[in-house]
Amino acid sequence: MDLHVAHERGGGPADELPVHEGARLARGDVGEGIYNVMYVVFVRAVLHGGALAFGWLSSAQAAGGLLGGFVIGHAGRRLTPRSLIALLAAVGLSTLVLIRFPTVLVALGVALFAGIPAVGYTVGFTTRLQDATDDRYRGRIFGAYGTTWALLTLVGQVTGSGLGDRLGSSALLAVEGVLNIAAGVLALVLFRRIGPEVSSSETPREECAWAEAVDGAISVEGLDHP
Numbered sequence: 001m002d003l004h005v006a007h008e009r010g011g012g013p014a015d016e017l018p019v020h021e022g023a024r025l026a027r028g029d030v031g032e033g034i035y036n037v038m039y040v041v042f043v044r045a046v047l048h049g050g051a052l053a054f055g056w057l058s059s060a061q062a063a064g065g066l067l068g069g070f071v072i073g074h075a076g077r078r079l080t081p082r083s084l085i086a087l088l089a090a091v092g093l094s095t096l097v098l099i100r101f102p103t104v105l106v107a108l109g110v111a112l113f114a115g116i117p118a119v120g121y122t123v124g125f126t127t128r129l130q131d132a133t134d135d136r137y138r139g140r141i142f143g144a145y146g147t148t149w150a151l152l153t154l155v156g157q158v159t160g161s162g163l164g165d166r167l168g169s170s171a172l173l174a175v176e177g178v179l180n181i182a183a184g185v186l187a188l189v190l191f192r193r194i195g196p197e198v199s200s201s202e203t204p205r206e207e208c209a210w211a212e213a214v215d216g217a218i219s220v221e222g223l224d225h226p
Contacts, residue, residue, distance in 0.1 A: 029149045031176035033156020035095075038176075042169035046102045053104050060108045064115025072119050084124025086188040087117035092180025099170050099177070 043049045043057060072084075094114040098107055133141045160172055 029152035030156035030159065031179040033153040033158075034160040034172050035156075035176045036153070037157050037160035038164055038169040038172045041164060042102075042173055043107070045169055047104050047107060049104055057104075057107055057111055060111035061115070064112040065119060066115070067112060068115035068117070068119030071116050072123050080124075084120040085128075085191070086184045087120040087124070088187065089181045089184030090114075090117035091121065092177040092182075092184065095173055095177030095180065099174055102170070 040054065043054050047053060049057075091114055094110045094117075098110045129141065129145070130138065163172060
């Protein structure tokens with residue numbers, strides 16, 4: 001996907017878009033598809049939970065998204081969107097903690113905690129993408145990204161469905177967690193090579209994009225795994 005129809009600003013957000021997109025894809029939109037399929041299996045087979053447990057966990061995920069929106073909305077301006085991308089690693093770590101300590105109580109705590117880095121990542125990515133793209137191309141960029149995300153998520157769902165019986169839900173969720181950690185670390189390393197970032201509050205446009213991203217994250221996070 002060609003994301004270089006953004007503003008031509010040396011060392012700015014346009015140069016960072018391939019890093020953002022690479023981290024997102026490496027993270028696994030595929031891994032997200034795996035999670036969507038195997039999380040239900042994990043709750044049933046490993047946590048030994050039924051419909052009630054899954055309902056509580058779904059509610060905790062939604063509450064975690066709201067909590068993440070609140071925290072990022074108040075503290076996020078002291079962080080750069082670039083640094084928020086690295087929160088992917090915290091999302092992956094939360095999955096690995098759940099696998100290591102597979103209890104319903106731990107799962108509830110993880111669901112609440114994961115909302116903070118998940119919203120942080122969403123805000124950081126959306127802000128940089130909005131700021132780096134020209135008005136004429138923004139719809140195309142987001143459309144291309146959304147299509148790529150949907151296709152790779154479908155690949156992950158098919159993979160989870162095909163390998164779930166052979167590898168088990170824990171192993172596949174571990175893959176998803178490792179992908180998140182690797183993508184967060186990769187993004188952080190590559191961003192350091194790019195150089196210092198311009199503050200998200202330096203221009204009115206970036207300020208507006210930041211606020212829109214926070215509002216959008218609050219409204220959608222917690223409904224699904226980040």
